[in-house]
Structures are given as C-alpha cells and as structure tokens.
Amino acid sequence: MTDRIRNYLAATPFEGPRLVVDLDVVRDNYRSFAKALPDTRVFYAVKANPEPQVLQLLAGLGSCFDTASVQEMRMVLAAGATADRISFGNTVKKERDIATARQLGVDLYAVDCVEEVEKIARAAPGAKVFARILCDGSGAEWPLSRKFGCVPEMAVDVLEHAHRLGLIAYGVSFHVGSQQRDPKMWDGALASAATIFRTLAERGIHLSMVNLGGGFPTRYLKKVPGVRSYGEAIFGALRKHFGNRIPETIIEPGRGMVGNAGVIESEVVLISKKSNDESEARWVYLDIGKFGGLAETMDEAIRYPIKTERDGAETVPCVLAGPTCDSADVMYEKVPYELPISLEIGDRVLIEATGAYTTTYSSVAFNGFPPLHTVCI
Numbered sequence: 001m002t003d004r005i006r007n008y009l010a011a012t013p014f015e016g017p018r019l020v021v022d023l024d025v026v027r028d029n030y031r032s033f034a035k036a037l038p039d040t041r042v043f044y045a046v047k048a049n050p051e052p053q054v055l056q057l058l059a060g061l062g063s064c065f066d067t068a069s070v071q072e073m074r075m076v077l078a079a080g081a082t083a084d085r086i087s088f089g090n091t092v093k094k095e096r097d098i099a100t101a102r103q104l105g106v107d108l109y110a111v112d113c114v115e116e117v118e119k120i121a122r123a124a125p126g127a128k129v130f131a132r133i134l135c136d137g138s139g140a141e142w143p144l145s146r147k148f149g150c151v152p153e154m155a156v157d158v159l160e161h162a163h164r165l166g167l168i169a170y171g172v173s174f175h176v177g178s179q180q181r182d183p184k185m186w187d188g189a190l191a192s193a194a195t196i197f198r199t200l201a202e203r204g205i206h207l208s209m210v211n212l213g214g215g216f217p218t219r220y221l222k223k224v225p226g227v228r229s230y231g232e233a234i235f236g237a238l239r240k241h242f243g244n245r246i247p248e249t250i251i252e253p254g255r256g257m258v259g260n261a262g263v264i265e266s267e268v269v270l271i272s273k274k275s276n277d278e279s280e281a282r283w284v285y286l287d288i289g290k291f292g293g294l295a296e297t298m299d300e301a302i303r304y305p306i307k308t309e310r311d312g313a314e315t316v317p318c319v320l321a322g323p324t325c326d327s328a329d330v331m332y333e334k335v336p337y338e339l340p341i342s343l344e345i346g347d348r349v350l351i352e353a354t355g356a357y358t359t360t361y362s363s364v365a366f367n368g369f370p371p372l373h374t375v376c377i
C-alpha cells in the first residue's frame with residue numbers, strides 16, 4: 001500500500017469494488033528485475049494485468065511481452081511495442097492465429113509437441129520456436145501442473161522436428177510454477193535444459209536461448225525472498241549447468257511485475273451467523289469474490305492481506321465470501337480469516353497485493369455485477 005494509493009482512495013470516492021494500480025511500483029519492479037538479472041531480457045506476461053497504461057509504461061521502459069493470443073498482441077502493439085518484442089508463448093494455438101501473428105510480425109513461438117510444430121511450419125515458415133518442458137511446480141502456491149510442456153527427452157525430438165521442417169530450433173522454456181517461493185527451483189529445470197542443448201548439439205542443432213519463465217512471487221501474508229535472491233540463484237544454476245557457455249536468457253514475470261502494485265477497495269455487505277451456536281464461525285460477505293476478480297482464492301491458494309479501519313482490535317475467525325449467488329463464491333473457509341470483532345456492515349476493507357490476476361479473472365456480468373473497475377495512477 002503506497003501513499004499515492006492511499007491519497008487517491010481518500011480523494012476519489014467510488015461506489016463498488018475498485019482496483020487502484022500504482023504505476024510507480026510497476027516501474028520499480030521492472031528496474032529490479034533488470035538489475036537482478038542484467039543479461040536477461042524481460043518479457044512481461046500480459047495476462048497478469050493488461051491495462052493499457054501498464055503496457056504503455058513497460059513498452060516505454062524497453063520491456064518485451066509474452067502473449068497468449070492475437071488480442072493480447074494487438075494490445076501490446078497499441079501500447080507502442082514493436083512485433084519483434086513479442087512472443088507467442090501459449091503452447092495451444094489455432095493455426096489461423098499463428099498466421100495472423102506472423103502477419104503482425106511476431107517471430108517467436110512456444111511449442112510442446114510435434115503437432116504444434118507442424119502448425120507453425122505451415123503458418124509461420126522459418127520462425128523461431130522454443131520447446132517447453134514440464135516442471136512439477138513444487139514450492140509454488142499456484143502451480144501450473146501438467147497442462148504445459150513435455151518431458152525433456154521429447155523436447156529434443158520436438159526441436160529436431162522443427163529444425164527438419166525449416167524452423168529455427170531456438171531454445172527451451174519452462175515455468176517453475178506461479179508464486180514460487182523457492183529460488184532454488186530453477187536449478188532442476190536448468191539441468192534439463194542444458195542436457196537438451198548438449199543432445200541437440202551432438203546432432204548439429206545449436207540452440208540459443210533459455211526462457212526462464214515466470215514464478216517470481218509477490219508478498220502476500222508470508223514473507224518471500226527478494227528478486228535479488230532469485231537473480232543470484234538463477235545465475236548460479238546457469239553457471240553450474242552451462243559452464244562458461246551461458247545462453248541468451250529471458251524471463252516472463254507476471255505476478256512479480258504487477259502484484260504488489262495494486263490494492264482493491266471493497267465493502268462489507270453482510271456479517272452473519274448460520275445458527276445461534278456461540279462456537280459457529282462468523283460469515284463476512286464482501287462486494288467482491290471469486291467472480292469479481294479474486295479467482296486465485298480457489299482452493300484457498302492465494303491468501304491476500306486484508307486491512308480494515310478497525311485493525312488493532314481483537315479479532316475472530318471469519319469465513320470470507322463474495323456477493324454472488326454461486327455457492328462456490330467462498331474465498332476462505334477451510335482456513336478462516338482473522339478479522340476484527342468490531343467490523344461492521346458498510347465498512348471499507350482494502351485487499352492488498354491484488355495488481356496481478358484480478359481484472360483478467362473478473363466475470364463480465366455474473367449476477368449483473370460489472371467487471372472489476374480499474375484505475376492506474
């Protein structure tokens with residue numbers, strides 16, 4: 001929570017939940033990444049927060065962009081970045097979208113199977129491709145599981161196939177899982193990447209790049225290591241596995257770029273109990289929930305810091321829920337949230353570190369509630 005956000009909220013009353021993003025924090029985050037990983041290009045993961053002002057700021061700072069759709073590419077181009085600063089990082093793409101990306105000038109594509117390589121060879125002949133390998137996501141609070149990537153042995157075949165079809169077998173990528181709290185988790189993936197580089201070199205195919213993915217955390221309730229620790233651990237792992245032939249590297253931070261830049265202001269709509277039993281938990285219903293932008297509370301994975309005007313008073317465990325008529329719209333119940341006993345209906349609460357993965361997850365009009373209102377300052 002910055003003074004700029006605090007002052008903005010006080011000076012500009014608004015009905016309904018809103019996200020306020022402090023662009024100064026995004027700028028600081030960009031510079032911290034550039035400093036912690038000086039030889040690594042930054043590809044901001046657009047899905048984390050595609051607000052035009054965020055994209056314009058990062059484009060102006062020299063960032064590149066990881067996109068997952070033609071629409072995201074158009075947003076990045078509209079923000080002033082050129083196509084040579086865009087990657088099509090989604091491993092699941094329609095062939096006609098690859099063709100459109102190619103027309104827009106995009107030359108860098110992610111793949112994790114030969115089927116996708118064949119689409120790219122047809123729709124974007126001669127393009128650069130990198131193969132994504134599986135990562136188990138351990139140590140991450142929002143793991144990306146097995147949906148993306150293939151085993152390293154298969155990545156060798158995928159890249160060899162790309163080479164044979166006239167594409168440029170450019171490199172290897174992975175994602176260690178989002179909100180990855182352990183900087184050492186890049187080590188195993190880099191060991192696999194180095195093996196793929198060596199195996200292909202023996203077959204006369206020389207890769208150039210390792211895409212280190214995202215995963216850099218935002219501080220929620222628990223402490224996380226600083227970006228410098230990640231830079232040091234990653235550089236150490238690169239030295240260990242690639243010796244003095246360190247390849248070109250890129251990172252794709254999403255959460256770590258914008259998470260701590262945003263605060264959601266919300267209102268308590270109802271506080272109630274389900275019975276007169278004294279031991280029964282209190283239910284606190286806010287005007288924002290899973291469908292208003294807080295989807296990452298799914299399985300209670302991400303626990304946001306919540307501030308009230310009554311902090312410091314005695315607290316009680318509360319079940320925290322959203323305002324919609326879907327029973328899935330309960331954010332914290334298995335592990336209830338401690339909130340002040342004096343909290344009242346109509347109170348404002350501030351949900352901190354909500355700059356990433358909130359606006360993009362908010363539904364269009366579930367129960368008629370509008371998408372999350374966003375302001376960049």
Ligand SMILES: *Cc1c(COP(=O)(O)O)cnc(C)c1O
Pocket residue numbers: 045047048066089090175177178179213214215216252253254255256
């Ligand atoms: C979502 C995503 C990212 C960003 O991940 P964070 O954990 O938010 O940094 C990076 N790369 C790819 C391919 C992604 O899908």
